[in-house]
Amino acid sequence: MLNQISYKKFSLNTHLDNLRSGRPNSCQLELTYGCGLRCVHCYVASYNRPESIARELSTAKVKKIIDELRNAGVLWVCFTGGDPLTRKDFCELYTYAREKGFLITIFTNGYSLRQEHIELFRRQPPFIIEITLNAVDKGLYEKISGVKGSFKKVMASIGALRRHKIPLKIKAMVTKLNSQHIGKIKKYALVNDLPLALDDFLHAGLGLSPRPLEFRLPPEYFSLRTKRKGNSCPVIPKERKAVRNALFPCVAAGGDGFQIGPYGHISACCLIRRPDLNVLKNGVGPAVKKMVEYFRNLDFTTDSKCKTCARRDECGWCPGKAWVETGSLEKPLDYCCAIAKANDNQ
Ligand code: SF4
Ligand code: SF4
Numbered sequence: 001m002l003n004q005i006s007y008k009k010f011s012l013n014t015h016l017d018n019l020r021s022g023r024p025n026s027c028q029l030e031l032t033y034g035c036g037l038r039c040v041h042c043y044v045a046s047y048n049r050p051e052s053i054a055r056e057l058s059t060a061k062v063k064k065i066i067d068e069l070r071n072a073g074v075l076w077v078c079f080t081g082g083d084p085l086t087r088k089d090f091c092e093l094y095t096y097a098r099e100k101g102f103l104i105t106i107f108t109n110g111y112s113l114r115q116e117h118i119e120l121f122r123r124q125p126p127f128i129i130e131i132t133l134n135a136v137d138k139g140l141y142e143k144i145s146g147v148k149g150s151f152k153k154v155m156a157s158i159g160a161l162r163r164h165k166i167p168l169k170i171k172a173m174v175t176k177l178n179s180q181h182i183g184k185i186k187k188y189a190l191v192n193d194l195p196l197a198l199d200d201f202l203h204a205g206l207g208l209s210p211r212p213l214e215f216r217l218p219p220e221y222f223s224l225r226t227k228r229k230g231n232s233c234p235v236i237p238k239e240r241k242a243v244r245n246a247l248f249p250c251v252a253a254g255g256d257g258f259q260i261g262p263y264g265h266i267s268a269c270c271l272i273r274r275p276d277l278n279v280l281k282n283g284v285g286p287a288v289k290k291m292v293e294y295f296r297n298l299d300f301t302t303d304s305k306c307k308t309c310a311r312r313d314e315c316g317w318c319p320g321k322a323w324v325e326t327g328s329l330e331k332p333l334d335y336c337c338a339i340a341k342a343n344d345n346q
């Protein structure tokens, strides 16, 4: 097995090589919008329906995309959703990608983990599995997940993965429902020797769904915490920082990674499902090229206050969040302005 230092070197060298030759490194492959849970703050909830799931890519089409990702130079693939484990062909797709040599991360909630998944992960371990665990208390967990009995199942999944030493990390979305409970999640992670990542910025859902916004933390919360302010996609390519007032001074314009949705559309930002570049029609290589051009060339077209606002690095605003909340890439968000104001009063 590679040790930590050699993996870091390997990762860095691969990223540099790909950067020099203009090839992407990573892809988030959203295998489905389907999910067994119904979290109150879910941003894909409007697509977690049988009629939307029925339109998703077939096994053969996903395999074709996996082939193309390899040819395009991608090495890191993240299977995500929804919950990718709800796909009946998950094991087949995972095995296919694993045998192509990808380093595979899986984002799941653990609710739909089955014995056959565990056996597969034992034989062919993923790079890591990241399980979302928004509470370590049954009542609160199920208030958030919306599904009775889900807590017991998820905890059993975490237990099984740990017993079989599958690389595991837990994540939690901090909302107004669980913000007082985060200490307990941290303790659980510590006691069980699991890395923990927290996210605390809720944005609207796809399809302009405002429901997740009901569960946002008060703006004052952000002035009290000391770490990361602002965007949840913090990697800003150096050359984009230099582009003054660019609409996308973020990973979306970097070309390092991208996302492919359950219908085959490619995007550099999981919140902006346009342009409607379908990798099956265009091919991954040309689609990535067009997508990067699109995000690099988009600039403000209005006199939005955000264009020149000095608070942009700290308020959490970005075009993706503006898009899902207002249908415009450029409109300021009251919530973000309130975060900037709360910082003033700190
Ligand atoms: S686990 Fe994720 S995809 Fe599933 S309902 Fe919750 S937020 Fe949505
Ligand atoms: S959302 Fe408000 S604080 Fe943030 S960049 Fe726009 S105008 Fe400034």
Ligand code: SF4
Residues within 6 Å of the ligand: 231, 232, 233, 248, 250, 251, 252, 268, 269, 270, 271, 272, 318, 319, 320, 321
């Ligand atoms: S627009 Fe926002 S959500 Fe999209 S990649 Fe950039 S920072 Fe992330």
